Amino acid sequence: MKTHILITGASRGIGAAIAASFDPATTTVVAISSKDGDLNDPAVPARLWADALAALGGRIDVLINNAGVFEENSITRADAEWLASWDRTMQINLTASADLCRRAVLHWQASEASGRIVNIASRAAYRGDSPAHWHYAASKAGMVAMTKSIARAYARDGIYAFAICPGFTMTGMAEDYLASRGGDKLLADIPLGKVADPEEVAAIAKFCALDAPPSMTGAVLDVNGASYVR
Structure with missing residues (x-):
């Protein structure tokens, strides 16, 4: 029986690499991109889940939450603009993921089936981020805490949860950030001397989705070239 996998944020970068890593002979993947629905709309996760279930x-055996935004939000912006940007990042990066996690857990409980959640967080969850990215770091810290809570709550039900915390990864989003802040200086902060490739993150996500032993549930896995070692 094939493993059924739902992936969000799969149009490019890490999400596309994760989707491509699965063998179609043994897995069936529904890969959701931003064109499938704006996760800033609180009604969208429910529709995406229902559509994926139908497809x-x-x-659904595995949920991989990868969708996210990384947008500057200077504290000098007007109050309403700053708050709107904060809320948008939280809704897309954390609340939409939480909505999908909730639906996944309820789905597995109703069918008395096991399942796996893989949440793509960030090094920023532990290290923090730039002065213009408080919201991004906070959203990813929330994702890590949520993953641990799910793992603790539902391990006995055969529901396992993992978080992956990449540092800079060579995607369009990270490339823009590197360019805006002097890539060479930021690279000097990575002992490995390079940012991660999406395929490196994908290899870990695939392992968590299919092969990680149950006792690993709740694990947070770093992929940052030793730029932040916990």
Whole structure:
């Protein structure tokens, strides 16, 4: 029986690499991109989940939350603009992911099935981020805490949760950030001397989705070239 996998944020970068890493002979993947629905709309996660369930014959085995935004939000902006940007990042990066995690857990409980959640967080969850990215770091810290809570709450039900914390990864989003802040200086802060490739993150996500032993549930895995070692 094939493993049914739902991935968000799969149009490029890490999400696309994760989707491409699965063998179609043993897995069926529904890869959701931003064109499928704006996760800033609180109603969208429910629709995406329902659509994915229908496409996968009523069964989802693995949820991979990768969708996210990384947008500057200077504290000098007007109050309303700053708050709107904060809320948008929280809704897309954390609340939409939480909504999908909730639906996944309820789905597995109702069918008395095991399942796996893989949440793509960030090094920023532990290290923090730039002065213009408080909201991004906070959203990813929330994702890590949520993953740990899910793992602790539902391990006995055969529901396992993992978080992956990349540092800079060579995607369009990270490339823009590197260019805006002097890439060479930031690279000097990475002992490995290079940012991660999306395929490196994808390899870990695939492992968590399919092969990680149950006792690993709740683990947070770093992919940052030793730029932040916990």
